[in-house]
Amino acid sequence: MISIIDYGAGNLKSVYHALTKLGFQTQIASTVDQINNSDALILPGVGAFKDAMNHLNESGLVDSIKKNVQFGKPILGICLGMQLFYEKSYENGEWDGLGFLEGEVIRFNDNLKVPHMGWNNLIPGPNYNPDKGIGKQIGNAEYTYFVHSYYVASKNKEEIVFFSDYGIKLPAVVQKNNIYGMQFHPEKSSETGMTLLKNFGELIS
Template identity: 60%
Template sequence: MITIIDYGAGNLKNVKHAFGRLGVQAEIRSDPDTLKQSRALILPGVGAFKDAMDTLSRLNLVEPIKEHADKGKPLLGICLGYQLLYEKSFEDGEWDGLGILKGEVVPFAHDLKVPHMGWNQLIKNPNRSDPMMKNIGDEEYVYFVHSYFVKPKQEDETLFFTKYGIPFSSASRKEHVIGMQFHPEKSSETGMKLLKNFVELIP
């Protein structure tokens, strides 16, 4: 079973619908036992980093997510869910994340309008070749809504960059753990191709 983690961070039905368009059944659940039994987890999210981590802790979902990753099962973080995969965020303070991936979540420069919202381009990391990049042309457009961005400690984990003031990591992969700063479920054909690539990684 593919499980979309429900921790009150919204946009769950759109994610479920996107998988449904691929002919893939994904269930929206918030109980730890279901997460432990899942073949793949989707961690979506819109909102504040600290509030999201507090809710994951309150629902006893932090350890099941970490255990899932430790077992080498596919995990996809979307938007805020991507940021939560990392060690730390500096959104309105300094907060610990899940620490599954190494790096930090930092604000855009003060002279840039935030949130970074709307359509922007994916730029392939020239040093990466990965099944998640299959059928994605250079500079295809995807849809963003975010005020902070991820700085991975290992730049070679980045699949795609996007330019907003500076190039930032808009999608990453380390083994079975994948993150997308944009919303694939709102990104038309390109988003569907990326979700299909993720589905094909699930054993």
């Protein structure tokens, strides 16, 4: 069972429909028991970092999520959900994230059109493997759909599976052990996005 975490700040239904279309048993989860009894977790997210962290803390699910991740349960963060995995965000202030991954969330330079919205390419990074893992069967220069004004400045480049080029190279897909992140919306990214979601589902043991 894949649990999509409902904390009031995510686009749940489109992710749910994409996973069920792929044949994965999926639920929208809002309780500790649902999270503890799942095989994998997905943390979606839209909106502002501070508001999302407040919703997440108010949900009472943070401790359960952290414990499950610590025990090795696969977790996927999508868009803002991926950014929440990092240590800190500078979106309209300075805010602490979940701290699963090392890095900070910063705004695009003013010389770039913000938000970064639309289709952009995937460029293989140091953690890319075309034969296994989250990047399996994803070729060079495939495209996915982004909507964001802030991006991750990762401290560990070896965790990056794919970059995307938007005036700067930004992490598009990241992975460290059982922790996975996608800056774009895979559920809105046609066949490439569905392949990435399928890869995540197949990583669950």
